[in-house]
Amino acid sequence: MDNNSRLVLFLILSMLILGLSQFLLPTPPVPVDNGANAVSQTTSGPHAAAPQTGAPETLQASPSAHAKKTAKVPAQSVTIETDDYVAVFSNQGAVLTSFQLKKFSNRESKNLVELVNADPKHPQPFSLSYDPIPDLNSRVFEVEGASQKLSKAGDKAGLTFRYVDESGRVLQKEFGFQNGSYLVDFNVTVGQTGGGSTPASSLAVGWADTLGQEEYTGTSSRAGGYRVATLSGGNVDSQTAKKNQEATEIPSPVSWTSLENQFFAAILIPDATTGAASAKVLRDTNAYKPATADNPKAVEDPANFAPRPELVFAGQALKGGESFKRGMKVFVGPQEYKLLQSLGAEKVMDLGTFGFISVYMMDLLRWFFAWIHNWGLAVILLSIAVKLVLWLPTHNSYKNMYLTQQKMREVQPKMDALKRKYPNDPTKQREEQAKLFQEAGINPLGGCLPMFLQLPVFWALYAALNHSIELRGASFLWLKDLTLLDPIYVLPLLMGGTMILQQKVSGQMATQTTGQQKMMMWMMPVVLTFISTKWPAGLLLYWVVTNVLSMIQQKVVNREIQHAKKKVEESKS
Numbered sequence: 001m002d003n004n005s006r007l008v009l010f011l012i013l014s015m016l017i018l019g020l021s022q023f024l025l026p027t028p029p030v031p032v033d034n035g036a037n038a039v040s041q042t043t044s045g046p047h048a049a050a051p052q053t054g055a056p057e058t059l060q061a062s063p064s065a066h067a068k069k070t071a072k073v074p075a076q077s078v079t080i081e082t083d084d085y086v087a088v089f090s091n092q093g094a095v096l097t098s099f100q101l102k103k104f105s106n107r108e109s110k111n112l113v114e115l116v117n118a119d120p121k122h123p124q125p126f127s128l129s130y131d132p133i134p135d136l137n138s139r140v141f142e143v144e145g146a147s148q149k150l151s152k153a154g155d156k157a158g159l160t161f162r163y164v165d166e167s168g169r170v171l172q173k174e175f176g177f178q179n180g181s182y183l184v185d186f187n188v189t190v191g192q193t194g195g196g197s198t199p200a201s202s203l204a205v206g207w208a209d210t211l212g213q214e215e216y217t218g219t220s221s222r223a224g225g226y227r228v229a230t231l232s233g234g235n236v237d238s239q240t241a242k243k244n245q246e247a248t249e250i251p252s253p254v255s256w257t258s259l260e261n262q263f264f265a266a267i268l269i270p271d272a273t274t275g276a277a278s279a280k281v282l283r284d285t286n287a288y289k290p291a292t293a294d295n296p297k298a299v300e301d302p303a304n305f306a307p308r309p310e311l312v313f314a315g316q317a318l319k320g321g322e323s324f325k326r327g328m329k330v331f332v333g334p335q336e337y338k339l340l341q342s343l344g345a346e347k348v349m350d351l352g353t354f355g356f357i358s359v360y361m362m363d364l365l366r367w368f369f370a371w372i373h374n375w376g377l378a379v380i381l382l383s384i385a386v387k388l389v390l391w392l393p394t395h396n397s398y399k400n401m402y403l404t405q406q407k408m409r410e411v412q413p414k415m416d417a418l419k420r421k422y423p424n425d426p427t428k429q430r431e432e433q434a435k436l437f438q439e440a441g442i443n444p445l446g447g448c449l450p451m452f453l454q455l456p457v458f459w460a461l462y463a464a465l466n467h468s469i470e471l472r473g474a475s476f477l478w479l480k481d482l483t484l485l486d487p488i489y490v491l492p493l494l495m496g497g498t499m500i501l502q503q504k505v506s507g508q509m510a511t512q513t514t515g516q517q518k519m520m521m522w523m524m525p526v527v528l529t530f531i532s533t534k535w536p537a538g539l540l541l542y543w544v545v546t547n548v549l550s551m552i553q554q555k556v557v558n559r560e561i562q563h564a565k566k567k568v569e570e571s572k573s
Contacts, residue, residue, distance in 0.1 A: 069166050073140055079147040080157055082179045084333070086112075093137035094161035094173045095124035099212070099332055101264075104472070106215050107481060114212035115264060115332055122209055122285050123308060125266065126173070126186065126330075129204040130315070133171055139163050141173070150179035168194040170323070182333030183343075187274070190315065191323030198318040203326055209285050209308040211264050218485050219536045225287060228307040229348055230257040230279045236347050241287040241304040252278040257309040258348045263469045265335050267345050268311050271327035280310040334469045337362055349467055357460035361386075362468055369470070376476025379465070379538055383545035390457060391553065398506070398557040407442045462539065471538045482538035489533055491540035496529030498547035505554045 077097065080087045088098035100112040116125060127137045141161035148157045161173040169192055176185030188205070192198045210226060228239040232254045239248055250257070253276040258267040270277035283305035313326040331343060337359065340346045351358040364385060368378035387394075414436055422428040465471065471482040479486060486492060500522070532540055 069164050069168075073142055075140060076143065078143060078145065078159055080159065080175075080177050081149040082155075082177065082181075083151070084180070084182060087177070087184075089159060089161075089175070091141045091143050091161060093124065093127060093139065094141045094163075095126050095137060097124065099125070101333065104334065106213060107217060107473070107484065108215040109213070113264070115266065116212050117208060117210045123206055125207050125332075127206045128171070128173075128188065129202075129206065129310075130171065130190065131201040132198050133163070133165050133169055136163070136171065150177065153180055155179040164193070167196045167198075168192060168320075169196070169198055182331050182339070184330045184332065185327070186330055187271075187325055187327040189323055189325040190318070192318040192320055195320050197320070200317040201315045202312050203315050204280070204310050204312045205268065205326075205328065206282070206310040207259055207266055207268060207308055209259075209306040210288065211259060211261050211266065214288060217483070219483070219534055226259055226261055226306060227350060228257065228259055228281045228309045229350070230281070230309065231255040231345070231347060232279070237281075238350070239281045239307045241301075241306050242283060243304055245283045245305050247283065248281040250279040250281070252276045254279045254311065256343075256345050256348075257281075257311060258345065259307075259309055260335065260348055260350075262467065263335055263472055264333065265331070265340075265348050267331040267340075267343065267348060268309060269329045269331070269343065269345070270311055270313070271329065274325055274327040275313050277311045277313050277326075277328075280312060281307050282310055283307055335467065336469055351463045351467060352459060354456045354460040355463065357456060358464040358467075361461055361464040365464070365468060366470065374476065375471055375474035375482055375538075376479065376541060379471075379476075379482070379541050380545050382461075383542045384549065386457065386461065387546060387549045387553075394550070394553060395557060398554055399561070401506075402557065402561055404442060407440050411436055411440050411442070461542065465536070465539050465542065468538075471536075474538075476537075476541070479537045479541075482541070483536045485534065486537045486540060491537055491544055492529050492532040492535070494544045495532055495540055495547065496525045498544055498551065499525040499528065502547055502551045502554065505551050505558070 073091070075090065075092050078089045078091070080089075084102060086098070086100045086102065087096060089095065090097045096116055097118055099115045101115065102112060104113040105111065106113050124137065130136060133139075141163045144160035144162070145158055150157055155178070157177045159175045163171050170190070172189045172191075174185075174187045174189070176187075186205070188203060190198070190203065225241050230237045230239075230250045232250045232252075237248070237250050253272070254270065256267050256269045257279040258265050260266075285306055285308075286300040286302055287304040287306035289299050289301040311328060316322075316324045318324070331340075331345070333339070335349050337346060337349060340348055346359075349355070361382065365375075365378050365382050368381040368385075369375055372378055372381065415433060418429055418432050418436070422432070474482045476482060478488065478490070503525075532543075535543075
């Protein structure tokens with residue numbers, strides 16, 4: 001492979017790495033029994049089973065609580081605060097109106113990260129669809145429970161929202177919370193009081209189409225918009241914004257469905273003991289255009305429709321005194337791999353084709369941090385570790401490239417002669433050139449195979465650094481956040497400079513014979529330097545360290561080659 005081809009290949013590989021990017025919870029809390037309706041404890045695992053069959057349950061709520069339609073009650077909000085979040089519920093629809101993470105801040109507004117968009121035009125978390133009681137999300141519910149702040153480890157709290165319609169149909173939402181956990185227990189009980197009846201109908205629990213306020217970071221590595229991922233039958237169905245409103249249905253049993261962005265997620269995990277669930281991915285609202293430097297506030301995009309997840313449970317026909325219940329757990333919080341893995345939901349993280357490598361890299365990054373207590377130094381150590389693992393194939397690649405360069409220089413006059421001999425016959429030129437390469441023992445791809453073997457590692461590393469929430473807000477030297485831009489562009493300049501130095505050390509620039517080739521040698525570092533101004537600092541830090549290590553390795557290869565040449569010359573003399 002000649003120098004020009006290697007440069008084009010390297011640029012293509014660099015673009016691929018850029019373009020193809022794209023958490024440990026404690027044991028889930030025991031659901032809180034609020035007394036009015038007995039709701040079974042949800043299971044800790046997300047794996048669904050077959051729906052329950054048989055006669056509906058007997059309604060357990062007291063007749064006095066459900067004998068008449070819910071009286072007109074004032075609208076009110078209830079707040080549950082733990083060490084990890086502040087959740088606000090409204091009794092209008094009994095939905096979540098705010099969910100702020102106390103350990104994370106929005107890097108643009110500096111306020112706590114908000115995972116709920118309060119815009120009433122958009123669906124709200126824990127919204128319900130149940131045909132026998134239409135417009136549930138606009139109904140005002142009675143509330144059992146008050147605002148609480150949980151401060152002790154393991155403290156629990158519960159909220160119950162109840163609505164009764166004119167026909168004596170009772171719908172009750174129960175929420176359970178535990179301090180130290182991002183999991184929220186959620187159970188819905190539907191009952192029929194009096195002499196009326198309720199036809200069989202599905203019960204759908206929906207989430208929102210966003211994860212709250214979008215932040216503008218300026219980087220080109222953030223996840224593009226929102227993604228709905230659903231695990232069913234061992235396979236993950238992935239949905240993003242589309243130009244049409246076509247819904248997608250995922251058949252029962254669904255293990256979980258989620259809405260996620262680069263760092264945070266809402267995951268709905270059905271309780272198999274109360275009935276299996278299918279899922280839908282709905283597109284009933286416009287997506288948001290990503291924020292930009294010119295317009296840092298995200299605005300609706302009329303050309304695209306945002307996906308949002310919905311769990312659908314089978315319902316039952318009810319007679320007076322009968323009821324059924326459906327349950328689930330909901331995780332709302334950061335995408336920390338170990339946390340998600342404890343829920344069986346690690347595939348919520350979109351780590352790409354080589355995600356299994358990314359997992360080990362994230363583990364190694366965390367291990368370095370536990371030892372060094374600095375995420376910037378951990379990234380540097382990770383760069384060194386990856387370079388050591390790839391040392392041998394890279395070493396062979398450098399050697400093969402050098403030897404190929406030497407042979408190419410030797411046969412260059414013969415190649416020029418072929419062009420003069422067959423000036424109007426490119427096919428004949430290629431045939432004769434192939435013979436010439438074979439006679440000289442030149443394999444143009446000999447030095448490229450190790451590079452292709454390294455591509456999965458670089459791809460996996462890009463995904464690991466792009467989704468490591470541990471780096472979000474982590475500072476290093478002048479860098480305030482390793483997932484944001486370098487504010488003074490030191491790292492992009494270092495990356496471009498080390499690329500140029502690496503080419504000089506390898507001897508590539510010295511061997512160029514035409515002005516066009518030399519221009520390309522300079523152009524690639526310049527173009528990548530410009531592009532890298534939009535890369536997160538953590539990724540750039542890795543790249544700069546890798547370039548420095550590559551220069552050191554190239555010098556080692558050069559010494560070996562020179563030493564081998566010296567021995568040959570000595571043996572001849």
